Amino acid sequence: xxxxxxxxxxxxxxxxxxxxxxxxxxxxxxxxxxxxxxxxxxxxxxxxxxxxxxxxxxxxxxxxxxxxxxxxxxxxxxxxxxxxxxxxxxxxxxxxxxxxxxxxxxxxxxxxxxxxxxxxxxxxxxxxxxxxxxxxxxxxxxxxxxxxxxxxxxxxxxxxxxxxxxxxxxxx
Numbered sequence: 001x002x003x004x005x006x007x008x009x010x011x012x013x014x015x016x017x018x019x020x021x022x023x024x025x026x027x028x029x030x031x032x033x034x035x036x037x038x039x040x041x042x043x044x045x046x047x048x049x050x051x052x053x054x055x056x057x058x059x060x061x062x063x064x065x066x067x068x069x070x071x072x073x074x075x076x077x078x079x080x081x082x083x084x085x086x087x088x089x090x091x092x093x094x095x096x097x098x099x100x101x102x103x104x105x106x107x108x109x110x111x112x113x114x115x116x117x118x119x120x121x122x123x124x125x126x127x128x129x130x131x132x133x134x135x136x137x138x139x140x141x142x143x144x145x146x147x148x149x150x151x152x153x154x155x156x157x158x159x160x161x162x163x164x165x166x167x168x169x170x171x172x
Contacts, residue, residue, distance in 0.1 A: 145163065
């Protein structure tokens with residue numbers, strides 16, 4: 001036997017093996033597709049879980065940072081109370097109010113609807129009371145009326161003059 005004959009026999013033997021594997025391919029290929037599909041689904045689920053876990057970790061870290069900032073502000077005395085519910089407002093919590101024009105005058109009309117604790121939905125056990133008359137301020141159509149003083153050095157000062165219950169006029 002020559003080297004050429006050996007190579008020919010080797011090639012024909014490999015070709016027969018390939019033909020035999022291709023004959024069994026409908027079942028083998030189908031199983032390969034099922035395994036491949038399963039791997040794609042597994043990777044998709046793993047990626048989804050990782051993204052949610054990462055987002056959950058970010059929410060926790062943001063909450064921890066906010067809590068630390070609140071503690072530092074309380075220690076330094078940078079806290080303000082809501083005039084309606086008297087809840088302590090920490091950094092990041094603002095009053096919901098409207099300031100009316102003109103903006104260039106030092107004395108402006110202002111209405112205060114509340115804070116995140118008492119407006120638009122009051123938390124449990126919180127009552128909205130007017131600091132002037134002591135009456136309960138209704139949630140719908142109820143607010144405090146105030147004067148906003150803009151000082152030349154950039155500071156602002158608010159004086160509450162009453163609420164919607166105080167300012168109701170008797171029907172004539």
